[in-house]
Amino acid sequence: MLSLINKTAVITGGGSGIGKAIALLFAKQGATIHIIELNADAATAVIAEIKSAGGNGQVHAANVTDQQAILQVFKTIGTVDILVNNAGIAHVGNLENTSEADLDRVFSVNVKGAYNCLFAAVPLMKAAGKGVILNMASIAAHVGITDRFAYSMSKGAIYAMTLSVARDYLASNIRCNSISPARVHTPFVDGFIAKNYPDNQAEIFEKLSKSQPVGRMGKPDEVAHLALYLCSDEAGFITGIDYPIDGGFITLNN
Numbered sequence: 594m595l596s597l598i599n600k601t602a603v604i605t606g607g608g609s610g611i612g613k614a615i616a617l618l619f620a621k622q623g624a625t626i627h628i629i630e631l632n633a634d635a636a637t638a639v640i641a642e643i644k645s646a647g648g649n650g651q652v653h654a655a656n657v658t659d660q661q662a663i664l665q666v667f668k669t670i671g672t673v674d675i676l677v678n679n680a681g682i683a684h685v686g687n688l689e690n691t692s693e694a695d696l697d698r699v700f701s702v703n704v705k706g707a708y709n710c711l712f713a714a715v716p717l718m719k720a721a722g723k724g725v726i727l728n729m730a731s732i733a734a735h736v737g738i739t740d741r742f743a744y745s746m747s748k749g750a751i752y753a754m755t756l757s758v759a760r761d762y763l764a765s766n767i768r769c770n771s772i773s774p775a776r777v778h779t780p781f782v783d784g785f786i787a788k789n790y791p792d793n794q795a796e797i798f799e800k801l802s803k804s805q806p807v808g809r810m811g812k813p814d815e816v817a818h819l820a821l822y823l824c825s826d827e828a829g830f831i832t833g834i835d836y837p838i839d840g841g842f843i844t845l846n847n
């Protein structure tokens with residue numbers, strides 16, 4: 594069940610949080626893992642953990658915003674059965690306190706980064722006659738969240754990108770879906786609480802936990818298990834759809 598034996602999986606941002614959990618779980622299920630990361634040390638530690646458990650993988654230190662670097666990485670990898678576009682950054686702010694530089698930074702990583710990896714991976718998948726893509730969106734793509742102007746737009750773009758790619762590559766036997774997590778407890782969440790609310794971190798952590806009707810944040814491993822299903826052959830009938838994993842955030846917050 595849900596075996597990834599003989600599959601090659603590329604995971605962006607696999608050195609931390611959700612991407613790390615996906616890398617570890619996919620490796621456990623038999624995939625060879627390629628992590629594309631800005632933080633090479635973190636990715637190296639994840640690959641070391643995979644290898645010590647008997648798995649196989651490689652680190653590619655690269656910035657997903659750099660198209661030439663990303664094309665080179667995918668050329669080196671050669672065959673890609675699964676691409677998980679997970680690398681992303683946050684920004685807290687409404688329209689008025691989001692500068693042009695903030696907007697460019699968030700779009701460069703969250704939107705152009707995913708496009709760059711698709712641009713490099715899809716021709717390889719087409720040549721192989723198959724492929725699976727999973728993009729990391731967010732509940733912010735679907736509901737209005739306070740002070741997430743740039744971030745929400747970037748995740749809305751990820752959702753639309755998922756539909757577009759799923760539609761265009763139906764005939765190439767490439768499936769493309771996205772996942773929309775609510776808050777998942779990762780360094781990403783700890784980092785933005787520390788940066789944006791330095792004086793009341795515990796209070797904000799509690800507030801963010803309770804914003805999920807189930808009363809807690811998600812765990813990276815819970816997102817990884819949904820990712821595993823969507824990237825497995827068992828999910829062969831699923832394409833062009835987004836899956837919230839949100840503790841009831843979208844439908845039960847009333």
Ligand SMILES: NC(=O)c1ccc[n+]([C@@H]2O[C@H](COP(=O)([O-])OP(=O)(O)OC[C@H]3O[C@@H](n4cnc5c(N)ncnc54)[C@H](O)[C@@H]3O)[C@@H](O)[C@H]2O)c1
Nearest residue numbers: 606609610611631656657679680681731774776777779781
């Ligand atoms: N944690 C949450 O609550 C949450 C909720 C919804 C969606 N998401 C999305 O899930 C994804 C992963 O989030 P996380 O919480 O695991 O984050 P994280 O910060 O723990 O990990 C992200 C990883 O991406 C890497 N990265 C960042 N920019 C990069 C770049 N330009 N090139 C290559 N690597 C880069 C970082 O070095 C880091 O290791 C993001 O796209 C995020 O928007 C997270």
